[in-house]
Amino acid sequence: MARTGDEMAGTAILLFAYSDSSPDDGAAVFGLLAIAAAVGGPLLGVWLDRARSSGPLALSLASFKVGLAAVGGALHYRHERLAMVIAVLAGLFGPAVAGGWSASLTHPDAARAQRLAVFDSSSYSLAGLVSPALAGTAFAVAGSNAPLVLTLLLLGAGTACAPFARVLRHEDPTEETRQSHPLVDLRRGIAAIRHQPRLRAATVSSCVAFFGFGLFAVLVPAIGQEQFGSPAAGSILLAVLAAAALASNALLDRSGALQRPGRVLTWATVLVGLGIAIAAAGHPVAAILAAAVIGAGDGPQLAGLIEIRHQEASTHLRTQIFTTGASVKITASGIGALAAAPLMHSGLTVALLTAAAAHFIAAYIASNTLDPSGGDA
Template identity: 35%
Template structure:
């Protein structure tokens, strides 16, 4: 009963923190755009995102070294909320370069919201239930992605971007007591910083899942840029394109709800889910009408949810216990970098044609799925 309560508390805390994170990105963008224009908004968001990609390995090593990782997570959450508050309070009152610096420092703590939490799951559930727990954990990301951006838009429109920033910080702080009470480690480990990168390369299953999902994330990052333009082109409004992302998240959530009740091979599921994402993106590129476009986006969501859950399952199974947090946060940083690359590449392609952008995004999924079996061969080359 205690274990079940603890995991339920974990899910509540993780959902609150991750919703705050998903809300904070659009809120930062809207704050900058509303006050100083598109360049200011995108620059602030870039500072927040890039820093998150850098901070993962360091935070993961700190979590692995600590006998009380929940306390580290709690401090990280408080720091992230404080950073959001500083950006909100100081924007326009101090030089913009300083604002970007605050965004970068704040972003360094973002891995406390993602991989840092997930690495604690094995301490909360017995080994036979770890697969289902991984799926439920992945659903917190999907729920946050469903709620956060929409809430940011509603709050910014109704009350202003600063209010959206405040709510993002409050949601992050709600998660603090849930993180603080996470179980302590029986003994602290002393892993080297950045040691997880070696593990991710040398372990065949981790190498395979990380490489496949990162390539897939490049395509997903491209698609996120293209969806609003597709909405404007085919549905009459960029806002409808944004709503496609909501439909994607709903499909992802439902797929994981079904997956959580079944046994499956996570390694194989990573590949199959990538195929589903690719088919969905290709379908969206050529869909002649709104119903088929919605179905194509839903198929992408059906792939995305199980892909994330399967990634978690592989990492829990393969990561050395003394490096688990560092493996999760480092892999999350690589994923963020993949999405950022996709965002950057999609700009010129989408400006030419959003259809071309989606075709290219689907192509990355094909490459990722076809290359999936190859990442486990010739292990001696990376020793």
């Protein structure tokens, strides 16, 4: 529920701004939420890692929800500058929806942990499938304010579940680690990503891939217009994508392939790039096929990334690594979205091939996550 609300949040803010403010103000707030997430991810992760209960996770989710509500109130009363300031503060807590939950979904048993990683990845796909339909239905039935209200209700429901999340902790025997300063933990988390080869490769690969996916997401309405005569047809393509992601995750769970997460991440990223390249063919059938192929790679790609993070992250740094990874992915996706406008001047095909190329580069980087000791070679 929290992830569905999070997926709806950007669209809800943009639709809300159309009636109570202006589209430009909505776009500015949307951008500031993403930028603040890049800063807030590492800091939020340190706080959650040092916690001995799920209270800070619940508080972080509640802060994000209250922040979005305050942004809506400021836009409603046309206090645009105040809305932007609040958006920065709310965005600091945004990575809790992704990284905070993912870090808690683990288990000492390896097989159980792999199934949880698939389940975790599927929750994103399910949110991606449901949120456009919910936002569109709410807008059509109750007006431009309804998507934001529904977003807040979903985030509130997810927040109510947070106190029951299980926080897996193993006591570190060293007194130095237990009494370390938060800034020391922050440096350790960043160093872990930089110096652990598999973790570094997975993080860099996901950033490059999300640059490409952010670019592709902005192009979806243009594909709908060009191939089906309406930009609204893009939402159908996204629904096909999300459904294919859920189906591929179900197959991944049954096959047990996540025992080799490096291989899954690498080839799933290739599959996403191939699907985007198919979309460049410029035919309605190719567009639908492309959505299915992209989805078939998108679900396992995220599951492989999550499993690598669980394998490589030490317990006392796990949440920080997840929230930092979530924040840099959000930023990379935003940069990809910004790159869409200049690339579109050269045509839709050029923009799509650029997004595909980003995924092929990301797959090459992800090949460094293959672990010979785990049978990936």
